[in-house]
Amino acid sequence: MNIKISHLSYTYAMNQPFQYEALTDINASIKSNDFIAIIGQTGSGKSTLIQNLNGLLIPTMGKVEVDEFVIQKKVKLKNIKQLRKKIGIVFQFPEYQLFEENVEKDILFGPKNFGFSEEQLNGLAKKSLEIVGLDETFLKKSPFELSGGEKRRVAIAGILAFDPEILIVDEPTAGLDPQTANKIMELFNHLHKVQKKTIILVTHQMDDVLKYANHVLALKNGKLEAYTTPIKLFMDDKLMQHLQVEAPILLKIAVEIKKKYPAFNISKVRDIDSFVQQLKDVI
């Protein structure tokens, strides 16, 4: 499924004292099977943007098209349920997503809502938990007795359970220990590479942007300031300064190495392994 965002603006509390324009005239297309990172400082409009992609919020101006679905003010959105089945969102704060009395019910909430049959539901919660690295002992636990990392995983499992084509994850690794964060990022990478899902990742982790994303969309004060490849963004000092974002340290080192070894190919650096490979090739 392709997403086309045209002249999207979004204002909270329209015509009220606290009226606030969170997004202004955003234009962007997201192709099927891409891995996109959305970056920008807190308050730049990232969460607002993703909620406009599946009709949770309706654009104040402009529109969002997802294949045949059109999300636009005053135009009744047909088959919103189908749209929501195709675009799964894991929210920034998973505790807002978990509300059933136990993990199993929570995970099956989406699939049931989308009309999965008893046969399809059978074993689905257990299978979804396995994908996110939790065993079946979690099925009967209350969401409230889980750690932060476990809550995230259960929230992700609940979305994966109905197998959306597009997976949107809002700061999924914030506040997690590095090991758990890595595992979760590898899971998204796997879903992207093996299951061919479109991934839209909201993040502050520039190392993850470099390693996993094909494209990066940068917001500042609700405006789209850049939509390019991670490497192009990170190498653009002026833009980086404007966005007040720090490039991954690995790239900074790569730039220094290139000064001495011009053959060093910075554009192939995505993580430690590819960095070391480039280094071996030139020295």
Ligand SMILES: Nc1ncnc2c1ncn2[C@@H]1O[C@H](COP(=O)(O)OP(=O)(O)O)[C@@H](O)[C@H]1O
């Ligand atoms: N429900 C709301 N009512 C009013 N303003 C909001 C609401 N949600 C978010 N905002 C404001 O909109 C702006 C963008 O918020 P958000 O999309 O959550 O940013 P980000 O996810 O990049 O941190 C912020 O200034 C925020 O305070």
Ligand SMILES: [Mg+2]
């Ligand atoms: Mg947010």
